[in-house]
Amino acid sequence: MTQQGRDDLWRDFPKTATEFEARFATEVDCRAYWIAARWGGKPACARCSSKRVWSERDGFLFECADCGHQTSLTSGTLLEKTRKPLKMWFRAVFEISTRRTGISAKDLQRIMGFGSYKTAWSWLHKLRAAMVRSDSEPLGPFVQIDEALVGGKGGPYKELVLVAAEANGRVRLAHVENNDEGTCKRFADGQITADAHVVTDGLASYNENSLENRPHDRVVQTKAERRERDALQGCHWTISLLKRWLIGTHAGAVRDKHLQAYLDEFTFRHNRRKTNGVGRIAARVIEQLVVREPLPMRTLIDETRRCRWFGSAQAMMA
Numbered sequence: 090m091t092q093q094g095r096d097d098l099w100r101d102f103p104k105t106a107t108e109f110e111a112r113f114a115t116e117v118d119c120r121a122y123w124i125a126a127r128w129g130g131k132p133a134c135a136r137c138s139s140k141r142v143w144s145e146r147d148g149f150l151f152e153c154a155d156c157g158h159q160t161s162l163t164s165g166t167l168l169e170k171t172r173k174p175l176k177m178w179f180r181a182v183f184e185i186s187t188r189r190t191g192i193s194a195k196d197l198q199r200i201m202g203f204g205s206y207k208t209a210w211s212w213l214h215k216l217r218a219a220m221v222r223s224d225s226e227p228l229g230p231f232v233q234i235d236e237a238l239v240g241g242k243g244g245p246y247k248e249l250v251l252v253a254a255e256a257n258g259r260v261r262l263a264h265v266e267n268n269d270e271g272t273c274k275r276f277a278d279g280q281i282t283a284d285a286h287v288v289t290d291g292l293a294s295y296n297e298n299s300l301e302n303r304p305h306d307r308v309v310q311t312k313a314e315r316r317e318r319d320a321l322q323g324c325h326w327t328i329s330l331l332k333r334w335l336i337g338t339h340a341g342a343v344r345d346k347h348l349q350a351y352l353d354e355f356t357f358r359h360n361r362r363k364t365n366g367v368g369r370i371a372a373r374v375i376e377q378l379v380v381r382e383p384l385p386m387r388t389l390i391d392e393t394r395r396c397r398w399f400g401s402a403q404a405m406m407a
């Protein structure tokens with residue numbers, strides 16, 4: 090969709106619960122919004138892209154007049170094969186977008202009236218998959234990099250997370266197997282501009298191999314110096330917010346193989362904390378539900394890799 094169309098969908102999205110109830114009162118309302126987000130207003134055949142389609146099953150299916158292929162509203166999207174109405178999904182999107190700290194599976198189960206916890210859990214994972222990094226702009230021009238041990242089932246703080254933070258700006262978080270030179274290099278190359286000025290602590294992995302030609306201050310501070318002026322304050326704040334969020338909203342119940350998905354949600358919210366626009370966030374989530382690949386339960390449970398973005402090369406092959 091064009092930038093113009095996207096901006097219209099953002100502007101158009103309800104900002105309060107009352108507006109939301111009125112705007113998305115029926116399944117037809119939700120379908121119209123979904124069709125605007127997915128196809129810019131007029132459904133197209135998933136096989137041949139023809140716009141000559143006939144609506145069937147009350148507007149949930151479209152049959153192509155040219156090739157006969159049937160396209161459903163949700164096929165090929167994160168909501169593929171959902172048996173629940175879009176209206177319920179829109180409600181869930183609104184709930185997670187209006188809460189600054191997100192929502193736990195237990196709370197979603199209660200709000201939506203789901204019989205099973207598993208349903209709420211899988212819904213949240215789909216919504217989380219829609220809350221991934223959307224700005225491809227690498228961080229800069231001043232970036233702090235640090236690491237922390239967070240989460241971890243069966244004991245506090247055992248999963249290693251790399252953190253990059255702009256001064257008072259955006260952050261990036263990566264669940265990693267280790268913090269060797271190669272991992273730090275992949276993190277820096279993927280997340281930070283080639284000419285950013287980088288500040289780190291004394292860890293030896295941050296060097297001319299991993300950070301290449303970026304100007305680099307390696308700052309080793311005592312506790313007293315840190316209290317006075319913390320050179321890695323952006324990272325330290327981010328880490329403490331992250332830990333509080335994992336414990337507060339999710340009661341620390343995050344499996345290591347899903348940790349990256351939680352980091353993505355945290356980053357999505359954190360990087361939009363100044364936008365302060367429920368409508369913008371919710372519209373963005375729906376836009377991503379439309380364009381992202383389906384995420385069936387089987388994939389979620391059996392095929393999710395630990396450290397899926399920054400694991401070792403070997404683990405990536407598995």
Ligand SMILES: [Zn+2]
Nearest residue numbers: 134137153156
């Ligand atoms: Zn067709």
